[in-house]
Amino acid sequence: MENREVAAVFEEISNLMKILQDDPKWTFKAAAYDRAKRSIESYPERLEDIARDPNRKLTDIPGIGEDLAKKISELIETGQSRYHQEQLAKIPRSLLDLLQLQTVGPQKVRLFYKELNIRSVDELEAAARAGRLRNLPGMSVKSEENILKAIEVFRHAAGRxxxxxxxxxxxxxxxxxxxxxxxxxxxxxxxxxxxxxxxxxxxxxxxxxxxxxxxxxxxxxxxxxxxxxxxxxxxxxxxxxxxxxxxxxxDRSAYGAALQYFTGSKEHNVALRDRAKRRGWKLSEYGLFHGDKVLARRTEEEIYAQLGLPWIPPELRENLGEIEAAEKGTLPKLVELRDIRGDLQMHTTASDGRASIEEMAEAAKQLGYQYILITDHSKAVTIANGLDEKRAVEHIRRIHAARQKVKGIEIWAGSEVDILGDGRLDYPDVLLKQFDIVLVSVHSRMTMLAEEMTARLLRALENPYVRILGHPTGRQILKRDPFAFDLEKVLDAAQRHGVILELNGSPERLDLCDRHVKLARDRGMKIIISTDAHAPEHFKLMRYGVTTARRGWMEKSGVLNTLPPQKLLASLRPLPR
DNA sequence: GCCGTTTTCGGCCCGACTGTTTTCAGTCG
Missing domain, CATH: 3.30.460.10 (Beta Polymerase, domain 2)
Known part of the structure; x- marks a missing residue:
């Protein structure tokens, strides 16, 4: 059993406790399961390997004590946890789906279940439409509307x-x-x-x-x-x-044709088949044919070549101009993972990361990176243990000290500084100027009106120390929509001030998204791709960032962290003197 | 249920925000 499967069971137990509230200490037990879940999820080694090793103990993992160690062993041996099954039997399984809805947590689920016997998203939707939720304690017409909206988002995400x-x-x-x-x-x-x-x-x-x-x-x-x-x-x-x-x-002989066909997209394939048809040919998953005669089918390259086109990278195959570009010979030479020379957003144990500055630097060095930027949270992000001014100064000193310990890689002192509600930054300029590179981002009040949010971002970008805008739209894939703001205006301002946009490569964000990357690229703007690593193993998420950049037609020259360190620094917004 | 120790029990991350209140409960991160 994989670590994340164990983690998923613990998460479910936690949710069940919060809904059932059978145990007088349920809040703390649930919190313990949550902690264990997070700990396991990001634990670098396989639990199975530790369980099997007589010299190791599962209880050495933070957040795992005797009881949870036993449950993990049981899960590994039997694939199930009796305790989990017992709790699960107490409520309808579909009740847990309700937790996926924004604004609905365990308390609301409990309320809906106990008061109205609501057992599923469908039943909740029916109740909301019938206006039966508004009379419950703490509910109103407004919250009913919010729940309907949340259900819409949920349905959109389902199945993906x-x-x-x-x-x-x-x-x-x-x-x-x-x-x-x-x-x-x-x-x-x-x-x-x-x-x-x-x-x-x-x-x-x-x-x-x-x-x-x-x-x-x-x-x-x-x-x-x-x-x-x-x-x-x-x-x-x-x-x-x-x-x-x-x-x-x-069949191997028609492998290319099948690969081409099943890679899609549908729109790209329709356009290609049309192209074949206009030549009097037929393109299918079995090959490119002229009557019964096979023109190409062994490789994708042969098929594209026969159609008078260079091979088109899969990331571009959306029929959004790639066929025309291929025809004209103007396909971009897309950025590749191996072009990346450093990572510019990561967290350490100083805020909410799991590894030290030195551990992150060592891991980055192993990957062949030439530089990293340490960007722990600023104080407004209290939940992530953000650094106040005093700790930030101390942290900068530690980063400088780390340079003496880990040689052969540039370790830059940065911060992910919070953009406050009114667009001011979470640190004063006198502190900002002490960082090598300041990255700023929004983590709070994401529901403000577009106009207000735009003004907030524009104000933040005006600060002369700001050089990177982190996860610009704040979205979380399948979870949270981008916040409302005027992207054009923000791109304008970033371009004017020389602020670089981040493509946050964490697969839960991918922010900027592919379309926005294309937009930036078409305006001649550069980006950086980062992983937002909270542990050394997160560096590998760079592949998702690069893939998204490729979907946005980005070339190596458009991605600043493909540059060697000095050239990268020279490409950023000049600091005030 | 974990953890640390004032060592076997008592405390457990906490502030912002929203929507509901009229002082607070629930959600989110």
Missing amino acids: FRLDTAFETAEELAAWLCEFKPVEQVTPAGSLRRGRETVGDLDLLVTGRDHPGTAEHFVKFPGVATILAKGEDKVSVKLKNDLQVDVRLL
């Missing part, structure tokens, strides 16, 4: 998965499939290959010598919940996390 979930699941499945010897090649296609921020289902293309055997092997994958279809060329399953996976068993 974050890019990292899809990516990691695909990796696990590919590894599983490759354990079956006759399998030769496994390639994820679909929106995952195109790098979309969310993925509806996984398409895996498999070549090999024994299709029926491969199908048999595949459905034995431990994560499979139900088998939806099992035919000669295609197997569909639903995984326990609800993700649907379609495995297509292919």
